[in-house]
Amino acid sequence: MIATWINGKPADRISCGDRGLAYGDGLFETIAVVGGRPQLWDWHIERLLEGCRRLRLPPPDTGLLWEESTRLCQELDGSSGVLKLTYTRGTGGRGYAPPGNTTPTRILALSAWPQWPASRWEEGVALFLCQTRLAEQPQLAGLKHLNRLEQVLARAEWDDPQWAEGLVRDPSGGPVEGVSSNLFAVVHGRLITPPLDRCGVAGVMRRNIMQLADKLGVPAEVRALSLPVLRTVDEVFMSNSLAGIWPVRALSDRTTWTAPGPVTRRLQSALRRQGVVPGPAQGEK
Numbered sequence: 227m228i229a230t231w232i233n234g235k236p237a238d239r240i241s242c243g244d245r246g247l248a249y250g251d252g253l254f255e256t257i258a259v260v261g262g263r264p265q266l267w268d269w270h271i272e273r274l275l276e277g278c279r280r281l282r283l284p285p286p287d288t289g290l291l292w293e294e295s296t297r298l299c300q301e302l303d304g305s306s307g308v309l310k311l312t313y314t315r316g317t318g319g320r321g322y323a324p325p326g327n328t329t330p331t332r333i334l335a336l337s338a339w340p341q342w343p344a345s346r347w348e349e350g351v352a353l354f355l356c357q358t359r360l361a362e363q364p365q366l367a368g369l370k371h372l373n374r375l376e377q378v379l380a381r382a383e384w385d386d387p388q389w390a391e392g393l394v395r396d397p398s399g400g401p402v403e404g405v406s407s408n409l410f411a412v413v414h415g416r417l418i419t420p421p422l423d424r425c426g427v428a429g430v431m432r433r434n435i436m437q438l439a440d441k442l443g444v445p446a447e448v449r450a451l452s453l454p455v456l457r458t459v460d461e462v463f464m465s466n467s468l469a470g471i472w473p474v475r476a477l478s479d480r481t482t483w484t485a486p487g488p489v490t491r492r493l494q495s496a497l498r499r500q501g502v503v504p505g506p507a508q509g510e511k
């Protein structure tokens with residue numbers, strides 16, 4: 227961790243009564259910082275504000291958030307990094323009832339860019355097929371809220387480094403997303419990504435990739451995919467704000483795919499031109 231600010235001041239302690247700690251009563255955003263600037267900021271903030279709306283959280287002063295975030299990111303001296311914004315309902319009494327008059331807590335945490343091997347982009351990754359299923363809760367679906375125990379349980383299912391990410395399914399067995407990424411498949415040149423109206427996180431990078439696909443003339447649709455169908459598609463890749471696009475070459479049930487496939491490569495090139503994730507110089511050793 228490079229630096230942490232709480233409510234605009236250097237600090238690393240919150241109240242033991244903070245509802246983010248007590249009940250996961252809050253939201254977070256994990257933002258790539260390239261050249262000292264938080265990337266895809268507007269879409270991260272849009273998701274945060276949607277979460278505030280649905281959780282009936284007092285929204286943050288987004289201008290202040292931008293000012294604080296860019297000031298904190300100066301500590302990177304122009305190198306790439308990760309800015310994690312955590313926003314809770316603040317300190318409240320015991321019990322689930324959300325107090326009406328809390329002051330939200332905002333935490334900004336700046337850390338170094340992850341040192342992932344370049345092979346994850348160039349050759350693809352292998353996914354672990356997780357047993358943990360995502361619960362369906364439309365009121366929370368799509369939000370990046372602080373209740374991440376499903377991801378903790380799913381990620382605890384493996385420790386073999388050959389699996390760079392996990393694939394998680396809904397209660398009926400349909401693949402939804404990764405443990406910390408979204409899922410894409412390519413079938414006859416068409417991009418398909420599962421719906422997230424009942425579970426999962428609506429990734430900012432997922433949204434960006436759908437827009438890039440549109441600009442490239444790659445047809446894209448949101449559609450459920452069963453695991454048997456996913457096994458037969460032409461290409462699979464995962465996305466998040468830090469990884470960008472990781473082609474998938476294998477699943478732990480011995481399914482394999484061509485990685486990176488031609489559509490995946492086109493999208494990776496477009497993403498690299500966009501510059502919202504670091505190039506090979508930073509982090510992609």
Ligand SMILES: C=C(O[C@@H]1C=C(C(=O)O)C=C[C@H]1N)C(=O)O
Nearest residue numbers: 255256310406407466467468469
């Ligand atoms: C879990 C966090 O954020 C998620 C994890 C990653 C990652 O490890 O690549 C990227 C973005 C998020 N999906 C976090 O603690 O920031």
Ligand SMILES: Cc1ncc(COP(=O)(O)O)c(C=O)c1O
Nearest residue numbers: 406407408427429430431466467
């Ligand atoms: C469970 C989950 N799904 C998907 C994503 C991808 O979201 P984003 O593209 O905003 O990083 C993340 C990361 O935040 C995540 O934790």
